[in-house]
Amino acid sequence: MEIDTPPSSSIDQQESSSSTTPKPNTENDKSPLPVCILVLGMAGSGKTTFIQRINAYLHSLHRPPYIVNFDPAVHELPYPCNVDIRDTVNYKQVMKQYNLGPNGAIITSLNLFSTTFDQLLTILNKNEQKHEHFIFDTPGQIEVFTWSASGTIITESLGATYPTVVVYIMDTPRSSNPITFMSNMLYAVSILYKYRLPFIIVLNKTDIIHHRFAIEWMNDFELFQQAIEQQHTYSSDLTRSLSLVLDEFYQNLRCVGFSSITGDGCKEFFDAVTDAKQEYDQVYKVEYDKWQKRREKRDKQKQEQDLKRLKDDLRDDGDHLIGHKNLNDIEDDTDDENDDESEKEDNEEKDDKQFEQYMKKVKH
Numbered sequence: 001m002e003i004d005t006p007p008s009s010s011i012d013q014q015e016s017s018s019s020t021t022p023k024p025n026t027e028n029d030k031s032p033l034p035v036c037i038l039v040l041g042m043a044g045s046g047k048t049t050f051i052q053r054i055n056a057y058l059h060s061l062h063r064p065p066y067i068v069n070f071d072p073a074v075h076e077l078p079y080p081c082n083v084d085i086r087d088t089v090n091y092k093q094v095m096k097q098y099n100l101g102p103n104g105a106i107i108t109s110l111n112l113f114s115t116t117f118d119q120l121l122t123i124l125n126k127n128e129q130k131h132e133h134f135i136f137d138t139p140g141q142i143e144v145f146t147w148s149a150s151g152t153i154i155t156e157s158l159g160a161t162y163p164t165v166v167v168y169i170m171d172t173p174r175s176s177n178p179i180t181f182m183s184n185m186l187y188a189v190s191i192l193y194k195y196r197l198p199f200i201i202v203l204n205k206t207d208i209i210h211h212r213f214a215i216e217w218m219n220d221f222e223l224f225q226q227a228i229e230q231q232h233t234y235s236s237d238l239t240r241s242l243s244l245v246l247d248e249f250y251q252n253l254r255c256v257g258f259s260s261i262t263g264d265g266c267k268e269f270f271d272a273v274t275d276a277k278q279e280y281d282q283v284y285k286v287e288y289d290k291w292q293k294r295r296e297k298r299d300k301q302k303q304e305q306d307l308k309r310l311k312d313d314l315r316d317d318g319d320h321l322i323g324h325k326n327l328n329d330i331e332d333d334t335d336d337e338n339d340d341e342s343e344k345e346d347n348e349e350k351d352d353k354q355f356e357q358y359m360k361k362v363k364h
């Protein structure tokens with residue numbers, strides 16, 4: 001069975017608000033839409049520090065971004081934030097009230113926040129002329145965002161409304177172990193295939209270790225095999241097999257070395273964003289529009305089928321009520337009854353006339 005999913009899917013959220021209707025976004029637009037940069041990554045990979053760095057970089061270019069924080073559990077943010085989930089949902093209260101642990105409370109907070117997401121889209125809409133970039137920080141527990149219903153609603157609603165790029169932050173020093181590297185890449189590929197949005201991998205913390213080894217592992221399968229061969233564990237066998245599968249994924253991957261501490265890689269990162277935005281316009285947006293048309297057609301067909309079924313059901317119910325006669329018969333029966341009635345009236349009239357004639361005869 002063919003499963004027809006959107007390029008980034010459930011868009012019902014933004015259908016409820018006129019301000020969130022997908023907008024045209026061509027190369028010739030006078031004021032192109034801002035790019036949404038959705039920052040994901042494992043706990044401690046440096047998401048928040050990365051956003052602090054790119055925020056400072058954009059400010060230095062006099063192109064300040066609009067920043068939204070989706071992490072309800074963060075203590076302090078090292079950058080000024082325009083919209084903060086913590087202003088809407090109190091994470092500690094959620095824990096107490098619903099008797100939840102930290103991860104459950106983050107998911108519930110995100111769920112609560114996503115119910116007001118159309119309001120955020122309206123705010124973004126009002127700010128789209130003033131900013132070139134909307135940046136989104138996400139919770140450290142990556143699975144809480146990527147595999148939750150609210151994370152999906154948020155990402156897909158953004159993807160349907162604005163050019164959206166998923167940025168996956170990788171901790172480069174930690175990924176210098178081939179098995180950790182492979183685990184990180186598997187996570188990245190699963191997110192890429194889930195959202196199908198343009199994707200950038202940021203190899204962060206290059207001030208500690210240069211990201212060259214990671215690029216070489218991606219470009220040269222043999223080199224990665226050699227690195228794994230030094231590890232004799234069950235997971236190294238698994239990693240060897242998986243690396244074959246990921247070869248295709250590496251081919252079209254945008255990878256940028258970055259240091260959130262020194263700021264190295266800022267320009268390269270924004271070059272990659274420009275490239276990813278083009279991919280959004282040329283591939284994702286086109287696919288999304290096609291999907292939207294297919295969905296409208298399917299909805300119309302479904303409406304027609306429902307209407308037909310309703311008519312059939314009504315007919316069946318009618319049969320049941322009057323003892324296996326259909327609705328047309330009901331009309332026919334009514335006609336018959338009317339006919340009987342008028343025949344009776346005619347007969348009575350005839351009888352009256354005959355009686356009058358008889359009386360006249362008797363009188364004479």
Ligand SMILES: Nc1nc2c(ncn2[C@@H]2O[C@H](COP(=O)(O)OP(=O)(O)OP(=O)(O)O)[C@@H](O)[C@H]2O)c(=O)[nH]1
Nearest residue numbers: 042043044045046047048049140204205259260261
């Ligand atoms: N040397 C170095 N340290 C970094 C870099 N980026 C982040 N860090 C450090 O890594 C640690 C984690 O950084 P955060 O920005 O809090 O990471 P995060 O992914 O937002 O963390 P969670 O929100 O807990 O998931 C901090 O101690 C940062 O100072 C970098 O580029 N180089």
